[in-house]
Each structure stands twice: as structure tokens, then as C-alpha cells.
Amino acid sequence: MAEIPxxxxxxxxxxxxxRIIDGVKRGVATEAALVAHGRGEAFDYLLGERTHEFGWExxxxxxxxxxxxxxxxxxxNGNVVSLAGLEVIELNxxxxxxxxxxxxxxxxxxxxxxxxxxLRELGATRFLEAVTEGSVLLGxxxxxxxxxxxxxxxxxxxxxxxxxDGDRCEALVASGRKVITVDLNPLSRTARTAQITIVDELSRxxxxxxxxxxxxxMLPAEELSRRIxxxxxxxxxxxxxxxxxxxxxxxx
Amino acid sequence: MAEIPxxxxxxxxxxxxxRIIDGVKRGVATEAALVAHGRGEAFDYLLGERTHEFGWExxxxxxxxxxxxxxxxxxxNGNVVSLAGLEVIELNxxxxxxxxxxxxxxxxxxxxxxxxxxLRELGATRFLEAVTEGSVLLGxxxxxxxxxxxxxxxxxxxxxxxxxDGDRCEALVASGRKVITVDLNPLSRTARTAQITIVDELSRxxxxxxxxxxxxxMLPAEELSRRIxxxxxxxxxxxxxxxxxxxxxxxx
Numbered sequence: 001m002a003e004i005p006x007x008x009x010x011x012x013x014x015x016x017x018x019r020i021i022d023g024v025k026r027g028v029a030t031e032a033a034l035v036a037h038g039r040g041e042a043f044d045y046l047l048g049e050r051t052h053e054f055g056w057e058x059x060x061x062x063x064x065x066x067x068x069x070x071x072x073x074x075x076x077n078g079n080v081v082s083l084a085g086l087e088v089i090e091l092n093x094x095x096x097x098x099x100x101x102x103x104x105x106x107x108x109x110x111x112x113x114x115x116x117x118x119l120r121e122l123g124a125t126r127f128l129e130a131v132t133e134g135s136v137l138l139g140x141x142x143x144x145x146x147x148x149x150x151x152x153x154x155x156x157x158x159x160x161x162x163x164x165d166g167d168r169c170e171a172l173v174a175s176g177r178k179v180i181t182v183d184l185n186p187l188s189r190t191a192r193t194a195q196i197t198i199v200d201e202l203s204r205x206x207x208x209x210x211x212x213x214x215x216x217x218m219l220p221a222e223e224l225s226r227r228i229x230x231x232x233x234x235x236x237x238x239x240x241x242x243x244x245x246x247x248x249x250x251x252x
Numbered sequence: 253m254a255e256i257p258x259x260x261x262x263x264x265x266x267x268x269x270x271r272i273i274d275g276v277k278r279g280v281a282t283e284a285a286l287v288a289h290g291r292g293e294a295f296d297y298l299l300g301e302r303t304h305e306f307g308w309e310x311x312x313x314x315x316x317x318x319x320x321x322x323x324x325x326x327x328x329n330g331n332v333v334s335l336a337g338l339e340v341i342e343l344n345x346x347x348x349x350x351x352x353x354x355x356x357x358x359x360x361x362x363x364x365x366x367x368x369x370x371l372r373e374l375g376a377t378r379f380l381e382a383v384t385e386g387s388v389l390l391g392x393x394x395x396x397x398x399x400x401x402x403x404x405x406x407x408x409x410x411x412x413x414x415x416x417d418g419d420r421c422e423a424l425v426a427s428g429r430k431v432i433t434v435d436l437n438p439l440s441r442t443a444r445t446a447q448i449t450i451v452d453e454l455s456r457x458x459x460x461x462x463x464x465x466x467x468x469x470m471l472p473a474e475e476l477s478r479r480i481x482x483x484x485x486x487x488x489x490x491x492x493x494x495x496x497x498x499x500x501x502x503x504x
Contacts (some may be wrong), residue, residue: 017284021284021287031273032273034286034287035272035286035287035290037287037290038286038287038288038289038290038291039291039293039294039297040290041287041290041294042290042292042437045291045296168469185294230479231395236491245497245500245501248439
């Protein structure tokens with residue numbers, strides 16, 4: 001791993017970049033993932049690399065939706081595992097009802113295996129993998145993106161799926177599932193399709209979401225349901241766009 | 253190479269992404285280059301993936317500056333060669349007075365060699381390489397970014413250096429050289445330090461610059477000098493920032 005001085009103003013961002021590069025070297029993430037990461041970096045930079053109020057709003061709604069779900073699943077791909085593998089495991093340890101399924105855009109059994117080995121190395125003991133045989137198929141998208149584990153996402157009513165492709169996000173929503181995503185680009189198809197879009201950097205989101213779930217766990221279901229009902233994803237996306245425009249203005 | 257349908261609305265952008273991924277696989281570009289490319293993609297997306305008037309303004313000034321220089325050099329790194337290797341060679345064929353030097357941020361003789369072999373494969377017959385032995389050193393920056401070929405950038409009064417690191421751009425300007433850069437992020441240190449910043453995607457820039465040089469070659473030096481004198485890089489950067497802000501607005 002390259003050395004990054006701890007006092008560098010962009011230390012956290014450079015650390016995350018190194019994590020995704022390491023993920024590619026290990027075969028967990030793809031080269032295209034690095035480009036996608038760079039796109040995210042540009043938006044995060046314009047957002048000042050911090051969690052905004054619209055991020056917290058979406059976190060609170062996400063926490064409520066996960067806690068009131070019948071069968072919530074956390075769909076993780078190579079980027080998510082590279083960037084926040086330990087945090088994924090920790091979230092599942094604290095919230096064992098939110099199952100983990102490794103599910104990737106370009107499905108190959110080999111890459112599922114590579115990600116699975118890496119998650120185990122990080123300490124994960126329970127998670128599912130998307131499978132081809134016995135898989136339940138997701139609607140109208142390219143065949144290698146359709147597989148779902150019959151005990152996992154196939155059964156899920158709520159799916160937390162950060163850094164997801166637009167087609168797959170649309171197919172999940174069209175299938176009647178509720179989708180919570182994490183996407184730094186408020187203009188992306190994924191951001192606009194999901195029911196809840198957290199516009200923030202993944203490692204910050206993981207930390208914030210864990211805190212929020214801890215706080216919310218004891219609240220009555222009615223209060224959580226009211227919170228979901230009053231959540232407005234369109235307003236969140238507009239606030240995020242505004243913040244990015246202001247990020248551009250403040251520097252000039 | 254992955255298949256990209258020609259009628260895809262973002263065909264050109266996806267082609268460029270594939271070129272940089274291929275560059276990494278070949279060892280010409282680094283993994284960090286992919287992240288940087290992604291950052292650029294985000295800005296290009298917000299700019300509508302087209303050349304704006306502020307881009308043309310900078311192209312016209314760049315053409316004038318290159319044509320009136322005593323010893324203009326084109327400093328190319330692994331990203332530039334991956335994204336626009338053929339266009340670099342073509343520009344040099346049409347404008348042989350603008351020499352090519354392979355010069356990279358993280359200097360290693362091996363990577364210089366890899367890029368050199370690739371440029372030759374693409375058909376390049378004349379170019380220089382940054383060297384360590386007998387190198388002239390550029391000012392106050394990290395040692396492996398300082399090397400200059402004594403017959404190339406060391407002698408140059410004008411350097412065209414797209415996709416350049418901020419430290420190295422600052423050192424080139426501090427050394428008294430005029431710097432023309434290409435950078436999709438108008439907020440970057442490189443964009444703010446160079447005398448001329450072309451805020452546009454590299455392959456479009458190469459094509460536009462070649463056209464402009466052809467048109468300008470016959471103009472009297474006084475006219476070109478006047479054009480340089482009236483060029484305002486700060487205004488160009490402000491227009492670019494404005495266009496990005498509007499790119500964000502128009503989608504919401």
C-alpha cells in the first residue's frame with residue numbers, strides 16, 4: 001500500500017482510493033470500478049468530503065426502513081467489499097437480521113468466489129452468494145445480472161445496495177422491492193430510481209448507518225413508519241445537487 | 253476490449269474509458285490513472301461531453317502560443333498515450349517543431365520503456381524520453397518528478413502537458429516556462445496554475461488543436477501574439493465552472 005501522510009487534508013479520500021486499488025489488484029473489484037470510484041471522488045470533492053444534512057435525512061429513513069422490513073438484505077459487490085468490507089461485517093454483527101448477499105453486476109462464479117474468500121479473510125462468518133443454479137431470476141435485465149439467492153435477495157422486501165448499476169436498480173424496484181442505495185452522483189439513474197438515496201461516501205455512510213440503527217432499534221414501529229412516510233427522496237436529491245453547485249461556487 | 257454499441261449515447265466516453273483500462277492492462281497507465289480518469293468523466297458528463305466556447309478560446313490561445321514558441325514541447329504521460337496516442341503522433345507529424353517527450357509523474361525507467369515501446373507500436377518514430385542520467389532537474393519537487401531530457405523539456409519555453417499533477421505544473425511554471433494544460437476539472441491546482449487551461453476531454457482537444465494549428469500556421473506572428481496577450485485564463489475557468497453548475501441545474 002502506498003504511504004499517505006496522516007495530516008494530508010484529503011487523507012480519508014486517499015485511503016479509500018488505495019482500498020479500491022488494492023481491491024482491483026486482489027481481483028475483488030474490476031478496473032471499471034476504479035473509474036466509477038473516480039467519478040464518485042469528483043462529486044465527493046465538490047461536496048466537501050463530509051456528510052450533509054440530506055445525507056443524514058436519508059440515513060434516518062434507511063434505518064427506519066431496514067428495521068421495519070420483514071426480510072432486509074444487504075447486497076454487496078466488489079467495490080463495496082473493497083471500500084468497506086469490515087464495516088459491512090460489523091453492521092451485520094450488530095444487526096444480524098440484515099443478511100449479506102454477494103451479488104455483482106458482471107456475474108462470474110470466479111469473482112463471486114474471490115469476493116467470498118476475501119470477506120472470510122476479513123472475518124465474515126455468515127453471508128449468502130448469488131447463485132446460478134437454483135437461482136430466482138430478477139426481471140427484464142441482462143442474464144448475468146439477474147441471479148438472486150433464493151434464501152437472500154429473492155426473499156427480500158428491502159434491499160440495501162450501495163454503488164449499484166442503473167439497470168439493476170430499476171429491475172429491483174420494478175420487482176416490487178424497496179431499494180436503499182448509496183450514490184455520490186445525485187443525477188445518476190440509480191440515485192433517481194431508488195426509494196432512498198444516500199448521497200455520501202460509503203465509509204461515512206456505513207458508520208452513520210450503524211449509529212442510527214443503534215439509536216432507532218428501541219423505537220416503536222409506528223414512529224419508524226411515520227418517518228418513512230414523510231421521507232422525500234426527490235427533495236434529498238435536489239438538496240444534494242444544490243450542495244454540489246455551491247461547492248463549485250465557493251471555490252471561485 | 254469490451255463491446256460498446258455504437259449507438260450508445262455515451263459511446264465516445266465509454267470508448268475512452270476502455271482505452272485507459274487497456275492502457276493499465278498494458279502497464280502504460282497506473283491504477284491511480286483510472287481513478288483520475290473517472291474524476292474527469294464526472295466533469296465531462298456535467299459539461300455535456302462536448303467542446304464549449306471556453307474550450308475553443310483556450311485552443312486558439314494554445315495554438316498561437318505553440319506556433320510562436322522557440323522550442324515547444326509536448327510532454328506526454330501514460331494516460332495521455334493511452335487515451336490519445338495516435339492523435340499525439342499525428343499532431344507531431346503535422347507540426348514537427350512540437351517535439352514529444354515521455355515524462356511521467358512517478359518516474360521509473362521501466363514504465364518509461366513500456367510507454368516508449370507502445371508509442372513505437374502505434375507508429376511513432378521520433379520522441380524523447382525523460383532520463384535520469386544527464387537529466388536537467390526541475391525545481392523544488394519530489395526527486396522522481398524532476399527529470400527532464402536536456403534536449404527536450406529542459407530546453408523548452410512552452411510545454412503542452414495535458415492531465416498533469418499540480419505540483420509538477422507549478423514547478424514548470426515557476427521555472428519560467430509557459431504551460432498549456434488540458435484538465436476537465438476547472439478547480440484543480442493544475443487548471444489554476446497553467447497559463448492556458450483547456451477544459452475539455454483529451455481526444456476532442458487533440459482533434460480541435462490539430463485543426464486550429466492548421467488554420468493558424470499561415471498567420472503573421474503579430475496577430476498570434478495579440479491573441480495570446482488578450483487571452484484570460486481566469487475568465488475561461490470561470491466560464492467552465494458556470495457551465496458545470498448549469499449542467500447540474502438543467503438535469504433537475
